[in-house]
Amino acid sequence: MQIFHNTHYDFIKWRWHAMALSAAIIVAGIVMIAQRGLPLGIDFSGGTIVVYHFENKTVTEDAVRKAIESVPGEKVVQQYGKPEDHSYSIRLPQVQGREEGFSLEEDARKLEAAVKAANLGAFNQISRDVVGPAIGKDLQQKGLWATLFSILGITAYIALRFRLTFAIGAITATFHDILVTLAFLVFFHYDLSLNVIAALLTITGYSVNDTIVIFDRVRENQHTMRREELEKVVNESVNQTLGRTLITAGTTFLSVLALYLFGGEVLEGFAFTMLVGIISGTYSTIFIAAAIAIMMSRGGTGSAAAPAAASPSATSAGASSRAGSRRGAARKASVR
Amino acid sequence: MKNLHWKLLTILAVLAIAAWAIWPPYDTPTRRGKVSLGLDLKGGVQLVLRVKTDEALTYTSEDAAERLRLALREKNFAGPTITVPGPTRIVVAGVPPATDSAFRALADDQSALATQYQRSGSAGGYTFEMRPATAQTLRTQAVEQALETVERRVNALGVAEPVVAPYGASGDQILVQLPGVSDPEQVKRLIGTTALLELKIVESGPSPSQEALLQQYNGQVPPEMEVVSGADRQNPGSQSFYLVKHIAPITGRDLSTARASMDENNLPAVSFTMNRAGAVKFGKLTSDNIGKPMAVILDRRVETVATIQGRITDNGQIFGSFTSQEVADMATLLRSGALPAGLTYLEERTVGPTLGADSIRAGVIASLGGLALVAVFMLVYYKLAGINAIVSVVLNLVILLAFMAGAGAVMTLPGVAGFILTIGMGVDSNVLIFERIKEELLSGKGPRAAVQAGFDRVFWTIVDTHIASLVAAAFLFQFGTGPIRGFATTLVFGLLSNVFTAVFVSRTLFEFILSRREQPQTMSI
Numbered sequence: 001m002q003i004f005h006n007t008h009y010d011f012i013k014w015r016w017h018a019m020a021l022s023a024a025i026i027v028a029g030i031v032m033i034a035q036r037g038l039p040l041g042i043d044f045s046g047g048t049i050v051v052y053h054f055e056n057k058t059v060t061e062d063a064v065r066k067a068i069e070s071v072p073g074e075k076v077v078q079q080y081g082k083p084e085d086h087s088y089s090i091r092l093p094q095v096q097g098r099e100e101g102f103s104l105e106e107d108a109r110k111l112e113a114a115v116k117a118a119n120l121g122a123f124n125q126i127s128r129d130v131v132g133p134a135i136g137k138d139l140q141q142k143g144l145w146a147t148l149f150s151i152l153g154i155t156a157y158i159a160l161r162f163r164l165t166f167a168i169g170a171i172t173a174t175f176h177d178i179l180v181t182l183a184f185l186v187f188f189h190y191d192l193s194l195n196v197i198a199a200l201l202t203i204t205g206y207s208v209n210d211t212i213v214i215f216d217r218v219r220e221n222q223h224t225m226r227r228e229e230l231e232k233v234v235n236e237s238v239n240q241t242l243g244r245t246l247i248t249a250g251t252t253f254l255s256v257l258a259l260y261l262f263g264g265e266v267l268e269g270f271a272f273t274m275l276v277g278i279i280s281g282t283y284s285t286i287f288i289a290a291a292i293a294i295m296m297s298r299g300g301t302g303s304a305a306a307p308a309a310a311s312p313s314a315t316s317a318g319a320s321s322r323a324g325s326r327r328g329a330a331r332k333a334s335v336r
Numbered sequence: 337m338k339n340l341h342w343k344l345l346t347i348l349a350v351l352a353i354a355a356w357a358i359w360p361p362y363d364t365p366t367r368r369g370k371v372s373l374g375l376d377l378k379g380g381v382q383l384v385l386r387v388k389t390d391e392a393l394t395y396t397s398e399d400a401a402e403r404l405r406l407a408l409r410e411k412n413f414a415g416p417t418i419t420v421p422g423p424t425r426i427v428v429a430g431v432p433p434a435t436d437s438a439f440r441a442l443a444d445d446q447s448a449l450a451t452q453y454q455r456s457g458s459a460g461g462y463t464f465e466m467r468p469a470t471a472q473t474l475r476t477q478a479v480e481q482a483l484e485t486v487e488r489r490v491n492a493l494g495v496a497e498p499v500v501a502p503y504g505a506s507g508d509q510i511l512v513q514l515p516g517v518s519d520p521e522q523v524k525r526l527i528g529t530t531a532l533l534e535l536k537i538v539e540s541g542p543s544p545s546q547e548a549l550l551q552q553y554n555g556q557v558p559p560e561m562e563v564v565s566g567a568d569r570q571n572p573g574s575q576s577f578y579l580v581k582h583i584a585p586i587t588g589r590d591l592s593t594a595r596a597s598m599d600e601n602n603l604p605a606v607s608f609t610m611n612r613a614g615a616v617k618f619g620k621l622t623s624d625n626i627g628k629p630m631a632v633i634l635d636r637r638v639e640t641v642a643t644i645q646g647r648i649t650d651n652g653q654i655f656g657s658f659t660s661q662e663v664a665d666m667a668t669l670l671r672s673g674a675l676p677a678g679l680t681y682l683e684e685r686t687v688g689p690t691l692g693a694d695s696i697r698a699g700v701i702a703s704l705g706g707l708a709l710v711a712v713f714m715l716v717y718y719k720l721a722g723i724n725a726i727v728s729v730v731l732n733l734v735i736l737l738a739f740m741a742g743a744g745a746v747m748t749l750p751g752v753a754g755f756i757l758t759i760g761m762g763v764d765s766n767v768l769i770f771e772r773i774k775e776e777l778l779s780g781k782g783p784r785a786a787v788q789a790g791f792d793r794v795f796w797t798i799v800d801t802h803i804a805s806l807v808a809a810a811f812l813f814q815f816g817t818g819p820i821r822g823f824a825t826t827l828v829f830g831l832l833s834n835v836f837t838a839v840f841v842s843r844t845l846f847e848f849i850l851s852r853r854e855q856p857q858t859m860s861i
Contacts, residue, residue, distance in 0.1 A: 051691075105520075105684060128686040135384060135682045138504065150811035154804050161800055198750055198812060198820045202757065202827070205808035209801040213768065216797040244771040251713060251767070252760035255706030259756050262705055264698030266376070266691075266749055274757075
């Protein structure tokens with residue numbers, strides 16, 4: 001069984017459209033971040049989150065909101081988990097000027113007292129996170145450095161194994177994926193938590209993974225398609241690995257989808273980030289990484305209109321001679 | 337053929353070692369695997385504390401200043417005022433010109449001051465700045481001591497498998513994890529109390545107010561003295577003030593143990609026993625001061641004042657109006673020793689036991705669900721070769737689990753996510769190989785040649801992709817704290833074992849199947 005048999009889609013032709021789409025998403029994300037600020041979770045901004053489970057099934061989000069009205073600060077009440085869990089999370093930002101220390105849990109205590117006073121029936125605390133400002137600042141820095149260094153490390157590796165222009169293509173694609181994912185996190189109101197940052201870092205690895213597979217094939221094909229333009233070689237390589245790219249993306253997507261659907265509330269942000277990242281990573285590998293590598297190699301002058309498909313005979317010759325690129329034993333096969 | 341047998345044996349050996357690591361035969365029946373669960377799955381409290389190392393420096397500077405004052409008084413120096421404006425600074429002002437050189441000589445004679453501080457300034461006024469190396473040593477010592485003290489206190493709580501460890505890069509933070517604890521309040525009180533015990537002779541008092549106490553001294557605190565206060569036992573709700581010497585003759589360090597007991601009125605009290613050095617000092621203090629009141633001061637609050645009836649060497653009691661819980665806590669604190677500096681809480685996370693259990697269930701369902709979906713797809717798309725992929729992915733998970741058990745890694749919720757991603761990566765490598773084999777078959781190769789060419793071609797691609805992912809995972813580990821580190825660990829181990837299973841195991845399986853058929857013309861992929 002094979003979904004993609006000997007395809008010859010001209011992906012490179014679509015690069016300008018793709019870049020325009022990406023730019024639109026990224027710009028929209030940046031505009032939203034500029035308006036609302038980066039949606040930092042309490043891991044990074046500091047603050048308090050408590051989750052209460054109510055025995056009384058008639059307790060609503062609004063009732064909880066009303067109960068804690070008296071507690072100062074900008075409170076955010078959200079349903080936690082599924083509606084039938086009757087659980088709500090309450091978030092309070094770090095009060096400016098208050099120092100770390102015993103007063104840290106003061107907000108949590110006030111919330112508990114307020115909910116108790118509101119007579120909403122029995123409730124118990126499922127979880128409680130209090131993060132002081134010092135920790136948040138520390139993590140912000142660490143997260144930023146970790147992301148930058150891992151991207152730098154990957155760039156260096158690709159530059160070493162391939163060429164600098166390929167590395168730049170891969171890294172552009174990675175930045176693209178991070179920005180697109182961030183944009184979607186903002187669109188769908190997800191906060192940046194530690195888990196989400198972990199997912200973002202995983203995506204850098206994943207996105208590069210995809211890119212390397214295609215670049216590997218480009219390098220291999222360059223030996224056998226010496227006369228062809230780089231654009232054509234890249235296009236062929238993307239087509240040859242298309243089956244693998246989509247199957248891998250599909251299966252990884254499936255397993256992360258399982259995580260998103262069944263993994264519970266705690267991992268939802270992580271799974272969502274991964275879902276977006278996988279799609280973006282696959283898309284950017286095909287449309288961004290390769291296109292940038294071509295443009296860099298040629299100094300940015302590529303004609304967008306390329307012949308739509310190569311003739312079948314040319315392809316089979318390509319396939320057999322491709323097989324002969326590395327081993328003497330296999331070269332006999334191409335002669336045959 | 338012989339080669340193939342060795343390969344199969346290697347795989348079986350790895351499998352056996354993995355099984356042995358996951359279910360070690362020497363384990364107790366209550367603990368099956370060696371992979372321990374993180375707090376987010378088990379439920380419990382996690383605290384991040386910061387040691388206020390500045391306080392330790394301030395204590396040292398104040399101590400040095402006090403000794404200098406004492407030395408000046410002994411030599412009848414008049415004039416200089418000594419202040420401690422910052423943790424690392426002692427400022428001396430108003431040294432009369434006539435005694436200036438004598439003062440310098442005296443200051444240089446003070447061992448602590450001369451070795452730990454750098455003197456600057458000129459005639460009349462001097463600044464002693466703590467040497468950076470000394471400050472660094474003191475800070476490190478304070479954190480180490482705090483770590484030990486906190487550990488002793490946590491152990492006294494009787495929580496199973498607690499974690500007390502240095503944390504973060506700043507060097508002054510401590511991580512405390514207490515599985516199964518759901519109320520952090522009592523724990524935080526117990527951990528965060530300084531518990532500095534001092535025994536001092538009361539020079540004057542009790543008085544109802546500081547003004548009344550200092551009336552006979554013209555409203556000034558006499559040199560070398562300080563005012564301390566405590567609850568008035570006769571009038572509940574009001575305070576009593578006492579004048580005591582600044583330097584304590586006996587401190588908590590002179591104690592060997594403390595326990596909850598009863599006082600003579602059968603009320604909860606804390607009994608303590610001196611160690612040998614403490615007993616000598618205590619004996620001298622009590623025999624020199626028979627008939628005088630002695631104050632037991634805990635964290636600068638007077639808890640007990642008792643008149644010394646005779647010479648006591650090794651035993652003492654702290655009594656007052658305590659509840660039995662307070663007495664038990666106090667005994668624990670005294671036993672574990674004082675903190676060298678105060679602690680503040682930077683972070684507190686509580687995971688209820690139900691949430692932890694829910695998370696495990698969700699994680700397991702998600703993992704199995706993901707695996708099942710992928711398995712079905714592989715079987716449909718790659719037919720018999722799909723089995724091959726499933727075997728290598730499952731083996732990958734087993735080896736990953738064994739790695740984690742062997743390294744004593746902790747399984748966290750993000751770690752579960754790492755497992756799921758490992759499934760994805762394992763499948764990726766297999767797909768990469770299978771697609772290549774298909775291509776080779778299409779180009780007219782026989783199954784054996786196609787398998788060989790497929791694996792050979794893809795090998796470097798797999799190495800490249802895995803190294804790139806390892807780079808990302810390594811930085812994630814570096815950045816990671818707690819759960820994230822669990823994720824990075826899983827990812828790294830998963831990547832490593834995946835190279836083995838996807839390249840070596842899968843290939844061996846193909847070769848094994850093909851070797852059982854003579855001159856295969858087709859293969860199911």
